[in-house]
Amino acid sequence: MPTSEDFTVKTLGECRFPSPLNFPEELYVSEHTRIRFAAEIPNEIGSDEELAFEKAGPRKNIFFDPNETKAAIVTCGGISPGLNDVIRSIVMQMYYKYGVKNLLGIRFGYKGLNPANWLEPIKLTPNDVERIHELGGTVLGSSRGHEAPEVMVDTLEKLHINVLFCIGGDGTLRGADVIWQEVERRGLPISIIGIPKTIDNDIGYVAKTFGFDTAVAEARHALQCAHVEAKGAQNGIGLVKVMGRDSGFIAAHATLANLDVNFTLIPEVAFDLHGKGGFLDALEQRIRKRHHAVIIVAEGAGQEFFQEDARKDASGNILHNDIGILLRDEIQTYFKTKNIPITLKYIDPSYIIRSVAANASDSIFCAHLGRYAVHAAMAGRTDMLVGRWHDEFTHVPIPITVSTRKKISTSSALWLSVLESTGQPVSLKSVGC
């Protein structure tokens, strides 16, 4: 075992010069800040005060009798790379490791738990799922929206399901929580286990969700195309819209992976379109100076523009819920007014990003998530999801995870890196008029 001494870093001497970086104060790291070596809190020490997650993994004793267990899997919400990897992993782990052979796939999300929708669950065997990880999407189908919890729990009872794996995002997890409450009300021994799926990577208390890594890679490709388009014309502008309803993680990471982006617009950072110092003004400066520009915008950015005034409604409601279309039109109009000819190419690669198969990194991650979900279920855990924290897999109660959304802090190293990479002004709010 190493000692603290081993971890002590040598320095050449006193730091006498003020840093030329003009970073916000909170971004400087104190000379004494350290990162714990051990992620795990040892059992013997009863440090109950320290905030910590239950560690995921196989338990020596389990709650369910494998011979009496029947499990079902449901996938909800938009598709995301890796869904089939998770399904495959759950089936393989249940079947071969725990000997649970009664496995069902619920069709098209929570809809499939309501008999009124005529969507018979399908049996899942290792043979059925062996090659599905090579495909994008979900072989079970998906849907948005909920069914009445009473109806869904009736179905669980009728089908003798003991374990329900809910793969989905914020809404799906809320749904799982509601199902659990009905299960609890009835006093049933049914385990409800979530596997968080959000391509946006914005689930609270979970460091990383599956599909995000693949999505960033695909978004980078779209940015490369936008850059080629922008450079191919005089005053060329490439504008790319990516996923990110409430947080800009994909936009920010794709920016860092591509390095040609000049403006990154995310939901967490409000900006003005018009006025001196606003986005359009900054874009004009860029175009005048370099004659091309690349912009990435998360779908949730600038939502405040849609309630503003009637002028914008003129071009139709449909357009106006889409920040990509709004920016495209506003940029066109602005430069037309200024009499500066531009060539703008707008790229919306969302469905291409999310429908590819998982990349290698996500495939591995998904297989682990499936395994840990099975361990948790068999050990009788419920109303929880499998998370990731400090490179370890964790159990996280669903209520705490849906109580908040992970967002990019403007004083984080991540956002600072984005500002560095783009060279965009710290603020795109207009100053005066």
Add this chain to the structure above:
Amino acid sequence: MPTSEDFTVKTLGECRFPSPLNFPEELYVSEHTRIRFAAEIPNEIGSDEELAFEKAGPRKNIFFDPNETKAAIVTCGGISPGLNDVIRSIVMQMYYKYGVKNLLGIRFGYKGLNPANWLEPIKLTPNDVERIHELGGTVLGSSRGHEAPEVMVDTLEKLHINVLFCIGGDGTLRGADVIWQEVERRGLPISIIGIPKTIDNDIGYVAKTFGFDTAVAEARHALQCAHVEAKGAQNGIGLVKVMGRDSGFIAAHATLANLDVNFTLIPEVAFDLHGKGGFLDALEQRIRKRHHAVIIVAEGAGQEFFQEDARKDASGNILHNDIGILLRDEIQTYFKTKNIPITLKYIDPSYIIRSVAANASDSIFCAHLGRYAVHAAMAGRTDMLVGRWHDEFTHVPIPITVSTRKKISTSSALWLSVLESTGQPVSLKSVGC
């Protein structure tokens, strides 16, 4: 802020059944094990006893006067995806953020620090490095081996270099340590900062090294090809050799990413070729049952076979340092002896794996490494490298990091996942006979 209560997971009841998994004891997770929420140890609490890394990041005050600073970058050892990303990031950060404009690239590794080799350093400006991240390899060139530290430090002095960034693996970092010792002996204020580069991901006290993610993705592709070849012939065998001199991380992760592998052979797990229960016997069982097989072997696996006896030396020394070739020949011979016709396809994708450009994830990671290396150098740190731990960037003294190698523990969840995925016997050591 959440409370411990929020993190408490619900359970359905007592776990009364023994787990049917026959895992080694140490793999079961106790019911009480938890993962810390906070990676960082707060400054105010002087918990000096806890083992922890110095946190990387910008300091408010710095050691070097940017106007007087001259930095150099050297890349050593085998190429790895992301080298150019790191070079680019260091140059951009130094130039634009710290205002250090005197930047040199040392040519072809430590060789370039010995004037006897006639390899003039090249000037590096943002313009020179702007697009290099799109290329594999290193624009500076690389080499293996060392030069005398006295000669190298003479060169540093002569060129007035204050900061030397050494990008390389174990050997390179040992070299950096030796350079530092000479610098220290002379009492020079020169910072020696390492950026760990090992495609094998086996550097001690560093959770992840750059290029690994890309390498696993490429290795997965080779496995897909091996699987197609194996299925294309009766008794088809696909054999893939990947990097991994001392540890099998690439082989293990590629196995998990591909899921068609039947045997994963790594340096950490000794195996027998011959005898009942040995590798060839197990392979025969597989071939008899399923008529095809996929094998992945890390280059460092089975090195014990090369000292064994003279019989193997007959076919030449060069062949016999290569476990891939040895396995290929042994398998061919074995099945010939057994009179079982097989079709074996041997794939050695090493140079294809390591020479591609970094994927999106590695690109982002490399850019961060470069930034943190610059922060560390400017703050006067030395004889350290930039590491990654619990999703944070850290400072790690070089001596502790080169004192050990990260290896796959056979009782780790990683190895267990590999066994599960391949279905290979826990041990491939022969029993008796």
Add this chain to the structure above:
Amino acid sequence: MPTSEDFTVKTLGECRFPSPLNFPEELYVSEHTRIRFAAEIPNEIGSDEELAFEKAGPRKNIFFDPNETKAAIVTCGGISPGLNDVIRSIVMQMYYKYGVKNLLGIRFGYKGLNPANWLEPIKLTPNDVERIHELGGTVLGSSRGHEAPEVMVDTLEKLHINVLFCIGGDGTLRGADVIWQEVERRGLPISIIGIPKTIDNDIGYVAKTFGFDTAVAEARHALQCAHVEAKGAQNGIGLVKVMGRDSGFIAAHATLANLDVNFTLIPEVAFDLHGKGGFLDALEQRIRKRHHAVIIVAEGAGQEFFQEDARKDASGNILHNDIGILLRDEIQTYFKTKNIPITLKYIDPSYIIRSVAANASDSIFCAHLGRYAVHAAMAGRTDMLVGRWHDEFTHVPIPITVSTRKKISTSSALWLSVLESTGQPVSLKSVGC
């Protein structure tokens, strides 16, 4: 040399059964139809009546004195994969093979030939173009539209340019022809050589244009994503719009490369939206039967809908020039009216398709085009383009090539293959109402 005897195919006997294929009459091949072995008409035989192209290639004697020659390259219109490959090839061939070292790149299309636009041409050397084939787009920049031929020829004269290579589509080639007419009027010995660039592959008398092969590959990828989206939801519909203003070659080939498409809509085949047997009716049948559908539409398809009536103008002019948006909206409305819930995902990958670098096949093709263009120019050819016919490179006068557009014949084997692959009705015109 083989003889006719060698080429005679054996048959088992008389064909007594009528074919069960219900193909249009003209698609059946007569028993006696043959394909010529020799593409080339031998010199000695003066078969002047046979229609034939001048063969491209190096001539033993050339028109221009290399020492006195100065050449310029201009790229116009939308970008297409391979533009940089062609530029590179011209420069390399001119410089190294013909010893012509005075080479200019005209910036941003024909605009760069008008001094009023302040776009100084750039010098092009082998060193400048060595790696540009790895990038999408054009390093020279491009633009649409023309400048006055007098002004452009003034510029050619002022810059002492003897050869102008015009890389572009229909409009560009018309422009080249107009430039030539002005050159001819002035009696100048300036060669105007076109290299046809149309990602749509619709240039007359040219079998294949560069970028098309790459575009089809990218479009296939978008279709794969659309299929995943369609299968991921109950009554899921994936709708993809691709390039093809006047012809549906990309749509047709992408359909054949993907094989999951159910409807291929192209400019050459008119269809109705409404009414029994129209597109929406056929789509409804498909959805009712299979619960998912994939549609590809070329941008030039269904243009007749845009003049139809005022109802459509309500949602704005911009929308209504876009068949993809129109179809998206019409499908949504139709199924809403029918009270059939659908999930439609609309993908417009155009800018992602056209901005990638050329694939291997296109790279080779572009390099050849560049070489043959140089041979033609040096041999004093003018007002012509380099074409491809029967696997040979040809010289084609620009006037004949711009006089027509290649289109898909509905009685061609290509369209028949599309119908077979999609299973769509031969006609999507409504019958009655």
Add this chain to the structure above:
Amino acid sequence: MPTSEDFTVKTLGECRFPSPLNFPEELYVSEHTRIRFAAEIPNEIGSDEELAFEKAGPRKNIFFDPNETKAAIVTCGGISPGLNDVIRSIVMQMYYKYGVKNLLGIRFGYKGLNPANWLEPIKLTPNDVERIHELGGTVLGSSRGHEAPEVMVDTLEKLHINVLFCIGGDGTLRGADVIWQEVERRGLPISIIGIPKTIDNDIGYVAKTFGFDTAVAEARHALQCAHVEAKGAQNGIGLVKVMGRDSGFIAAHATLANLDVNFTLIPEVAFDLHGKGGFLDALEQRIRKRHHAVIIVAEGAGQEFFQEDARKDASGNILHNDIGILLRDEIQTYFKTKNIPITLKYIDPSYIIRSVAANASDSIFCAHLGRYAVHAAMAGRTDMLVGRWHDEFTHVPIPITVSTRKKISTSSALWLSVLESTGQPVSLKSVGC
């Protein structure tokens, strides 16, 4: 219809300068050489003397009664991208278009036609083959070598097979011819139809075989890696071996697609290793001048070295059948002797190249081949293969096609382009010494 006039190219005037290209005489194109517009010979004109292929396509009347027809497919030899596409296409066309529902897949090549090998044929339905085009390799399995024709025809008779589709290369087609001879001897109405499969693209009288386009793309990728490796070290050498037993088409096209290759070695062009002007001497010049080099060698190149003398046998027989290994060792030895340190990386990507799924272009091509093979079979053709000539599909008697091999002529434009691109000496034969 255009006229000859329309096809006449304008020239600026007389070609008075001799071309500075020092091409072999036969490469210059005469001023009068032309390429025929029409590939097809019109039926009405009985120009029997002109050499021509029978045109492929559906016939109005067919030989076989679909209700009585049973067809089988066999895949032989090494795998190639597109095999599954062809299988899929035959099944779909037979089943849906001709209504032939009795379709069998022969397992593991001709072996599967000998009952002694216990390889029961499998039934093939549209459902079985629907998604197989997404996979590399062949779902039927393959093998090399023949079975006795009597035994195979016995099997055809016993299984009541009327049509046998043989997908394979030169050896497979010879086998098909032998099967046909036995069928003919017995006077059976069984159609034997070949679909030529050679990744090397060297089948006589066939312009293009499937898989070649994909293979070139993959080989280009390997060359890019070799180039990165070569540039990454001082005196770095990247050596890539590709397929090409008798002809160098893959090596030549990959060279043209990559443009970084310095030496292309193919079976058609003999070279010396040693002596002034030989390969090693030329390589040394390159290394001394540029300090890195990329070499591609076709597997069939330099086979003359293996019979030469005993000296080479010293390092073992296995090594010496492999030109890649021989070159690797000879280069190492040569530079060691010369005391020039080099870093050589040897890449053999063959199994990675041939096992990928078909790219878009090959997928389309394979689907067409399958369709035309079915048309030919149903029309009672036999002992022929489906070829491609002047962008048309053709019927080619197997005897003529196996009587010769397509090879690269050193006086072809293709080889000249390779010489231009590599800059290698026209001859690598040693002079004197």
